[in-house]
Amino acid sequence: MHKTSAWPLALLYIGLVVYASLYPFDGWRDQGIAPWFFITAPLPKYWTWFDVAINLSGYGPLGFLLALSALRTGRAGAPVLLATLAAGLLSLAMETLQSYLPVRVPSNVDWALNTAGALLGAITAALLERLGAIDRWSQFRARWFVADARGELVLLALWPVALLFPAAVPLGLGQVLERLEAGLADALEDTPFLDWLPVRDVELQPLVPSAELLCVALGALIPCLLGYCVVRRVGQRAVFALTMLALGLGAAAVSAGLSYGPNHALDWLSLPVRVGLWTGLALAAALVWLPRRFCAPLVLLALALHLGMLNQAPASAYFAQTLHTWEQGKFIRFQGLVQWLGWLWPYAALAVVVGRIARPAAET
Numbered sequence: 125m126h127k128t129s130a131w132p133l134a135l136l137y138i139g140l141v142v143y144a145s146l147y148p149f150d151g152w153r154d155q156g157i158a159p160w161f162f163i164t165a166p167l168p169k170y171w172t173w174f175d176v177a178i179n180l181s182g183y184g185p186l187g188f189l190l191a192l193s194a195l196r197t198g199r200a201g202a203p204v205l206l207a208t209l210a211a212g213l214l215s216l217a218m219e220t221l222q223s224y225l226p227v228r229v230p231s232n233v234d235w236a237l238n239t240a241g242a243l244l245g246a247i248t249a250a251l252l253e254r255l256g257a258i259d260r261w262s263q264f265r266a267r268w269f270v271a272d273a274r275g276e277l278v279l280l281a282l283w284p285v286a287l288l289f290p291a292a293v294p295l296g297l298g299q300v301l302e303r304l305e306a307g308l309a310d311a312l313e314d315t316p317f318l319d320w321l322p323v324r325d326v327e328l329q330p331l332v333p334s335a336e337l338l339c340v341a342l343g344a345l346i347p348c349l350l351g352y353c354v355v356r357r358v359g360q361r362a363v364f365a366l367t368m369l370a371l372g373l374g375a376a377a378v379s380a381g382l383s384y385g386p387n388h389a390l391d392w393l394s395l396p397v398r399v400g401l402w403t404g405l406a407l408a409a410a411l412v413w414l415p416r417r418f419c420a421p422l423v424l425l426a427l428a429l430h431l432g433m434l435n436q437a438p439a440s441a442y443f444a445q446t447l448h449t450w451e452q453g454k455f456i457r458f459q460g461l462v463q464w465l466g467w468l469w470p471y472a473a474l475a476v477v478v479g480r481i482a483r484p485a486a487e488t
Contacts, residue, residue: 340404
């Protein structure tokens, strides 16, 4: 029996699959036919390699994580079969529910490809386990991280993925206040509760360059500090910080390339952003010797300051147009997998760090 991060990651991935499969969650209607009609429907005449790839790859990680969690905990006798069956049933449920959504089309081919992708992922996990790669990861994890690092490792693994969704401020996750207010206003429209919403006397003001610099610096520092809570040694912390910042910059560049085109993948590196990145790197280097018991409170402070500044600034009109491109155009499926991560990652980090502070310090 082993503690593994694969199971919480699998649960998170299931939630993201449900969101991506049922987005945009409105316009539900009954077509007057059985919702599972697609199972015996004729095969579609038109398909693209993109559809094949996205359906295979979308469920591949799920099959991998489900099989890996079963292998590491020793709770299943046939982990590949059970992981494939679970993922296949999830895909069947999603395709069935899509029959009630006007903008989604259930497909037996999608179901088959999703199940096949999960099978490939589960087989990959079993092969890696047999070849000893998972044991080597366990040994690496024991050398680098404290024993109760599962929550932090899950968050750190998700941080680059969360950055793939366009952010108004580079590395600025958790900017939800403006959208939350708009969503509440829409939900309460034509109800007496609309008057209960607070009204600001002054509209949100854009960040000045110095504030943007600080937000970027904190956005780069926070995952480093979160890792410092669980990384064992100073030298390992230095390698970890450089790796995380490289992953963050790469994810931000990929996001910009997807949004504006490959030629504009680095256009977001304005002067305040560049200075902020160097400032974040300098702070991460200066704090690399900080004892672990002081890292968690510092993460809370950095998160509170970061979220407070971000949520006092509006999204620009240009950024809003970018989001429209993602949410209504060719990224409609992909955006569901990362949008909520970008919104909720800092708040999940707050919960994990508070939990660490509340626990007695037993690790060395």
